[in-house]
Amino acid sequence: MTLDNFQAFCLSLPDVTEEFPFGPDTLVYKVKGKMFALAGIDTFESINLKCDPEEALELRERYQAVVPGYHMNKKHWNTVHLDHSIGDTMLRDWIKRSYDLVRASLPKKDR
Template sequence: MDIEQYRAYCLQKPGVTEGFPFDDKVLVFKVMGKMFALVDVDAFESVNLKCDPELAVELRERYDGAVLPGYHMNKKHWNTVLMDGTVGDKLVYEWIDHSYDLVVAGLPKKLREELQNM
């Protein structure tokens, strides 16, 4: 997967926007204003994805060295996934889905309903 495939996959989800809220290198994807994915656009060496805390620990153990605690993020709720080919594209897409779904589940009911109507 390259950065354009990653970007396209994130953007095809309902309610998703992208932007550079921190600097001109870190592209952030949000659903209804809440972050679910981040990537360095210059390097595309890794991506940050939100994750259920128990699953986050399991993935870090299972993919030791390829899935790490979220860089510059809450280590309990975010993973950094190295994009060096160790983890296949299919899994990365599944983890993007998981991150998106986790954030959507935490949205207020009104925003979830609005999202369903998009």
């Protein structure tokens, strides 16, 4: 997945904003103000995605490229290294799951 593909996919989801709250090097995607994905834009070597805690552990055990979220709550976030061991289709699915998880946690009026 390229940075352009990542950006385009995240922005294709409803009510998503692209922001830089941690400085110009970290791209953050939010739904209704809540973060669901972020990545460094200088090297674009990994992405952080929110994940159900049980699924997060399963993915870490199954895929070497998936580790606890870097600079994030390790229980709820995974870092996915973009080493080409995980295909774009699966990455898009994980991004969508992250988005859906965050959206489901929003107050009913914001969903």
